[in-house]
Amino acid sequence: MYVKDIMQTEVISVKRGTTLTQLLNMFKSFHSFPKVPVIDNDGILLGVVHIRSFFEIFQPHNQDLLMRNPLSMISREPADIFNIDIEDGMGFLVIVADIMDTKVVKVNQNADLKKAYDLMQLHNRDSIPVVDDQKKLVGIISVFDIVMKIFKEKGLV
Amino acid sequence: MNIILGMGIILVFGLLSGKLAEKVKTPAITAYLLLGIVFGPFALGIISEHIIAVSGTISHIALSLIAFSIGQNFSGKIFRQVGNQVMWISILEAVGAWLITLVGLLFFKVPLYMALIFGAIAAASAPAAIIMVVREYKARGQFVDILMGVVALDDAWGLIIFSLSLAISKAMYLDLSSSIGNVLMGAIIEISGSFLVGGVLGVILSRIGLFLKNQTDLLIWTIGVIFVATGISLHFHFSVLLTSMFLAAVVVNLNNESFKFFDILNHIDWPIYLIFFVLAGASLEIDLLGKIGVIGIVYMIFRIVGKFAGTYLGAHIAKSDDDVKKYLSLGLLPQAGVALGMALIAKEQFPQAGNIIFTTVAATTVVYEIIGPFFVKLALHKTNQIHN
Numbered sequence: 404m405y406v407k408d409i410m411q412t413e414v415i416s417v418k419r420g421t422t423l424t425q426l427l428n429m430f431k432s433f434h435s436f437p438k439v440p441v442i443d444n445d446g447i448l449l450g451v452v453h454i455r456s457f458f459e460i461f462q463p464h465n466q467d468l469l470m471r472n473p474l475s476m477i478s479r480e481p482a483d484i485f486n487i488d489i490e491d492g493m494g495f496l497v498i499v500a501d502i503m504d505t506k507v508v509k510v511n512q513n514a515d516l517k518k519a520y521d522l523m524q525l526h527n528r529d530s531i532p533v534v535d536d537q538k539k540l541v542g543i544i545s546v547f548d549i550v551m552k553i554f555k556e557k558g559l560v
Numbered sequence: 561m562n563i564i565l566g567m568g569i570i571l572v573f574g575l576l577s578g579k580l581a582e583k584v585k586t587p588a589i590t591a592y593l594l595l596g597i598v599f600g601p602f603a604l605g606i607i608s609e610h611i612i613a614v615s616g617t618i619s620h621i622a623l624s625l626i627a628f629s630i631g632q633n634f635s636g637k638i639f640r641q642v643g644n645q646v647m648w649i650s651i652l653e654a655v656g657a658w659l660i661t662l663v664g665l666l667f668f669k670v671p672l673y674m675a676l677i678f679g680a681i682a683a684a685s686a687p688a689a690i691i692m693v694v695r696e697y698k699a700r701g702q703f704v705d706i707l708m709g710v711v712a713l714d715d716a717w718g719l720i721i722f723s724l725s726l727a728i729s730k731a732m733y734l735d736l737s738s739s740i741g742n743v744l745m746g747a748i749i750e751i752s753g754s755f756l757v758g759g760v761l762g763v764i765l766s767r768i769g770l771f772l773k774n775q776t777d778l779l780i781w782t783i784g785v786i787f788v789a790t791g792i793s794l795h796f797h798f799s800v801l802l803t804s805m806f807l808a809a810v811v812v813n814l815n816n817e818s819f820k821f822f823d824i825l826n827h828i829d830w831p832i833y834l835i836f837f838v839l840a841g842a843s844l845e846i847d848l849l850g851k852i853g854v855i856g857i858v859y860m861i862f863r864i865v866g867k868f869a870g871t872y873l874g875a876h877i878a879k880s881d882d883d884v885k886k887y888l889s890l891g892l893l894p895q896a897g898v899a900l901g902m903a904l905i906a907k908e909q910f911p912q913a914g915n916i917i918f919t920t921v922a923a924t925t926v927v928y929e930i931i932g933p934f935f936v937k938l939a940l941h942k943t944n945q946i947h948n
Contacts, residue, residue, distance in 0.1 A: 472687050472715055473629045473829055474589065474897035506819045521773045526820060 406519050407512035409552050410533045410542035416440045417499050419449060423460070424494035426452065438543075440532045441503045446539040448532055450503035458484070459502040460493075509534050512541050516552070519544050566611040567835060570599070574834040585696065587688040589837050589897045590929045593922065596841020607842040615839035616908060622836035623901050624790040624804040625829050630898075631808025632822050633716045645884070646709035649874035653710065653892060654683035654717035656870020657863050658725070664862030670855060673729040674913050678855075680725040681902045681921055682863040683718035687711045689894035689929055693936040699945040703883055707891045707939075715898045716805070722902045723802040727751055730909055754793060754802035761789045762810025769811075769821065779824045801905075833897075840900055843907075844922050845915055852920040860924050867892050883943040890939035894932030896925055 417426060417439055430436055436454045443449055508526045510519045512533050523531055523546055530545035554560050561569075574592055581591035599606040632638075639647065662679030666672065690711050694704055724747070731746030765785040772778050786804065793803040812818045871889035875881075880888075903921035907914035940946050 472712060472898075473626055473825075473833065474686070474688060474715075506817075506823075508817060524774050525772060525778060526817070527775055 404516045404552070405512070406510055406514050406516060406533055406544050407542070409516070409548050410512065410544040411548065412542045414440060414532075414540065414543050416442050416540060417452065418442065418444070419498065419500040419503075421499045422495050423497040423502075426499060427494075438530055438532075440540050440543070441499055442540050448507060448509060448534050448538060448540045450505040451507055451532065452499055452503050456502040456504055460497055507532065509538075510544065511536070516549060520546070520549055561606070561608050561611070563611055563614060566607060569606065570595075570835050570838045571831055573599070574838055578834070585692060585933075587686065587692060587896060587929065589686075589688065589833075589900075590926065592834055592837035593841040593844075593900070593925070596838040597844055597846070598841075599838065600842030600844065602844075602846040607839070612839060612843050615836075615843060618832065618836050618839060619901070619904050619908070620790055620794065620800055621787075622832050623905065624786055624800050625825060625832065626898070626901060627719055627801040627804035628786055628808045629822055629825065629829075630716050630719060631805035632812045632818070633713060634805070634809035635812045642709045642713065645706055645875070645878040645880050646713060648878040649706070649871055649880070649884070649888065650710045650713040651717055652874035652877075653867050653870035653889060654714045654721060656868075656873065657682040657866035658721050660866030660869060661859060661862040664858055664865070665855070668854060668858050670858075671913070673732045673910075674917065676725040676729045677722075677902075677906045677910075677917055678859055678920075680718070680722035681899050681906075681917070682859065682866060683714065683721050684895055684898040684902065685711055685714055685718075685892045686894040686896035686898075686929070686932065687715070689896060689932055690891060690936055693933045693940070697937065697940060697946045699940045701943070701945040702881075703888070703943040704940070704945050706880070706884055707888060710888065710892065714892065718898060718902075719801050719805060722905075723754070723799040723805075724751065726905065726909065727799060733910060733913075750798050751802060753796055753798040755806050757789055757792050757796075757798060758803040758806030759810055761785055761792075762807045763814065765807065765821065766811045766814040766818070769815065775824060778820060779828070782821045782824055783828075837897065837900065840904055840922070843904075843918075845919055849919060849923055852916065852923060855916065856920045856924055859920060860927065863895075864889075864893060887939040887942045890935040890942075893928060893935045895928040900925060 415429065415437075417429070419441060421441075426439075430439075436457075439452045440448055441450045441452060508522055508528055509532045510522055512535055519531065519533075523529065529547075530543055532540055533542040533544050535541050551560065573595055577591040577595045578588035581588050596607070598604055601607070601609065601612070642650075658679040660679075661682040662675045665675035665678055670678070690707070693699075694708070727747035727750040728743060730750070731743040734746070765782070769778070769781060772781055786807070789803050789807050790800050792798075793800050808822070811821055815821075868889040871892070872885050875885040875888065899921055903918040907918040910917070
């Protein structure tokens with residue numbers, strides 16, 4: 404059984420240039436903010452936006468670089484989201500490229516299900532984007548998809 | 561007091577002092593250092609001699625983890641991401657601080673092997689102190705972006721400069737009568753040995769890492785390989801810093817998901833750093849403070865001159881704005897953790913001179929941590945990065 408056999412193919416993705424306001428409007432009716440893949444014009448996967456990405460708005464630029472120096476300890480402190488300044492126009496000025504996480508764990512659609520599951524366990528992720536051989540986004544697979552598959556086989560669903 | 565109780569007390573009070581430091585807007589590392597002085601043999605004496613005796617092992621572990629994390633900057637992707645300005649300025653301000661402090665101290669009759677070490681330590685800066693000011697004033701703009709990039713990278717260059725300087729200094733110190741050829745040969749063996757150990761283990765860490773299936777195994781494997789690299793490096797008298805940095809550089813360039821090896825350490829590294837800095841404070845020989853006057857002042861002044869000259873030159877080559885040329889070096893003055901780590905290595909390597917180096921750097925660290933943030937704020941004001 405391969406990833407492409409059970410992955411979700413209807414995926415909401417955004418572009419690098421999607422603004423903060425557009426992003427918030429897209430997901431305001433969701434129960435919680437999902438992991439949203441970011442793609443370029445050719446559909447190539449560039450990164451992921453997740454709930455912690457919003458904290459990047461309150462951090463200085465190059466924060467990801469600073470995180471590589473363990474002694475910049477202050478940067479490990481969570482952002483003080485109750486005490487923030489939002490400047491006029493920030494909703495349009497901040498774009499997805501500014502906040503997306505480029506540390507993406509992805510899996511090829513032709514990979515074995517076990518490999519996808521192991522990757523998610525190793526990286527402590529509940530879901531990961533699926534790409535084709537050209538690194539284009541083709542779906543998302545989650546632990547839930549795999550659990551459902553097993554439960555179906557056992558006749559529970 | 562037994563070692564476990566000592567470590568427990570250090571961790572508990574370290575946490576409290578870190579929180580207290582946050583209230584008075586001081587980086588946690590400075591608080592740990594001061595706590596070490598208070599707990600150390602020169603004050604309360606809570607940290608006994610046999611706890612300080614294990615500080616060498618803790619230092620090597622802490623420094624190898626620090627160097628491993630900083631080493632992940634050496635990837636083509638990062639170099640492209642930071643851009644021309646950050647690259648030129650970060651390299652030249654680090655080299656500038658090294659060279660000018662070295663020459664300045666030689667002028668004041670400090671021996672070459674000591675001046676080399678002081679120069680190398682001058683290259684380091686303190687990201688935490690700088691970020692703290694940027695955050696406090698909610699500073700934003702192109703100047704801040706460049707400053708953050710430079711601060712992120714300059715410790716990486718600093719560690720390389722320090723490792724090379726240390727290799728040369730050690731070769732000179734061990735045999736003061738030896739020729740330049742012998743000194744260089746000793747240094748080359750140390751450096752190439754570090755690259756070899758780091759390189760081979762980097763490939764092994766990365767390749768076998770592909771077969772791991774959960775976070776616990778990943779953590780054990782990563783720490784295990786770092787310890788093996790550090791241990792081999794110590795055994796053959798190679799550079800622990802260079803070995804760990806090269807280990808990281810190989811991993812980051814071989815593996816698309818290399819961040820897993822670095823992120824996994826975030827769960828366990830901070831308690832080690834805390835103990836490391838408290839023990840550093842405890843091993844400070846307070847009675848030497850009176851003897852560092854001239855060296856300390858010369859070190860501080862020439863470091864500032866070196867940072868300014870290097871930044872100016874780097875900004876000139878990269879065709880940066882006048883604001884960057886003139887004021888960026890003001891934002892680079894705070895100094896803390898990495899410099900102290902380097903000084904601790906010097907203390908271990910050079911029995912007498914090392915104590916002077918460590919005490920001087922510890923004392924100037926406290927001064928830099930007090931005056932540094934003021935200059936960062938000044939730089940942000942002058943370049944209109946503070947909008948309110």
